[in-house]
Amino acid sequence: MSELKPQAIRAEALESLLIEQNHLTAEAVDEVIIRYNERVGPMNGARVVAKAWADPDYKACLLEDGTKAIEEFEFEGGEIDKLVVVENTATVHNVVVCTLCSCYPWGLLGLPPRWYKDPAYRSRIVREPRAVLAEFGVVLDDDVEVKVWDSSAEVRYMVLPMRPDAAAAMDERAVLELITRDAMIGVAR
Amino acid sequence: MGLDQPLEGALAPPMRNGELAFEEPWQGRVFGMAKALCDAGCFEWAEFQAQLVETIREWERTPEGEYASAPAEQETYYNHFLAALERLLEAKQLVAGGAVEARSEAFAARPHGHDH
Incomplete structure (x- = not known):
């Protein structure tokens, strides 16, 4: 077997202690990951x-x-006490960050992408959102206002992207494929 | 589940949206432990969140953290995640102080190739 990193050994040590003391089962951990x-x-x-x-x-x-509007979906694995959905329009573009750590609407978007946790993203998207968005390929006209939303343990944000005209003629499955994680974070338009 | 339960192996890092959700299996285990303990009622997620924020803040005041640049490493993030989890569990007296350290040393001393 290969050499394990110190953190990997430490994580394994912690897990084995918790399992021995009946605080945890390996299966429960597997289940979360799945x-x-x-x-x-x-x-x-x-x-x-x-x-x-x-x-x-x-x-x-x-x-x-x-928060109330998504109740009907009964998503599991929430951690969303308060969900605020912000709408992109022709004149407003919204983008979400967590400047403190990596608060993220997991129940809706799964695990955050690695760049979301990157200190560079977390600080630069606030200071120079247009430049950062341009690096993601979102180049906005000057008359489009950029709003940056800072998530916290209490409030999670999700962007409602603009509906492409083509969506009107599509069935639901095809529409779902149009909607990307990045668009719901706001780094795609 | 004994001491020799391998950490790597079956957990091939998953891909989603073209990205690895976890770069290395231990990161997934750490995340999974935190969530499973929370689901089991050992602590509130908000308590863990607060501990994680504090851990990251402390690190940002160290020379290493102050000069940390992008690509800020998922690894760094999960190091914080693990440290925060350990501290919270110690505070809750679910894990004895020093126990993780001692067992890590024992694991590190394992002869290779004798996991099973």
């Missing part, structure tokens, strides 16, 4: 967006009270 990798993912957020695109009344509810 849940976050497979069952919880950006697809949950995409379902919410697709519904909002298709149903103006639902969209209004979602923007009014995100």
Whole structure:
């Protein structure tokens, strides 16, 4: 077997202690990993967006009270006490960050991408959002206002991307494929 | 589940949206432990969150943290995650102080090739 890193050994040591003391089972840890990798993912957020695109009344509810509006989906693995959904329009582009650590709407978007936890992203998106967005390939006209939303343990944000015109003629499955994780974080338009 | 339970192996790092969710299996285990303990009622997620924020803040005041640059490493992040989890568990007296250290040393001294 290969050499393990000190942190890997430390994590293994911690896990074995917790298992011995009956605080944990290895299966419970496996289950969490599977849940976050497979069952919880950006697809949950995409379902919410697709519904909002298709149903103006639902969209209004979602923007009014995100937490309440997603209740009907019964997503598991939440940690979203308060969800605020912010809408992109022709004149406003929203982008989400957590400047403190990596607060993220896991229940909707799965685990955060690695750049989301990067101190460079966390500080630069606040100081120079247009430049950072341009690096993600989102070049905004000067008349588009950029709003940066700082997540916290209490409030999680998700972006409601603009609905492409083509979505009107698509079935739901095709629409879901249009909705990317990055668009719901706000680093894609 | 004995001491020789391998940490690596079956947990091939998963891909999603073209990215690795965990760069290395231990990162997934650490994340999974925290969530499973929370699900089991050992602590509130907010308590862990607070501990993680504090751990990162302390690190940002150290020379290493102050000059840390991008690409800030998922590894660094999960180091904080692990440290925060250990501290919270010690504070909750679910793990005795020094126990993780002692067992890590024991594991590190294992002869290779004798995991099973």
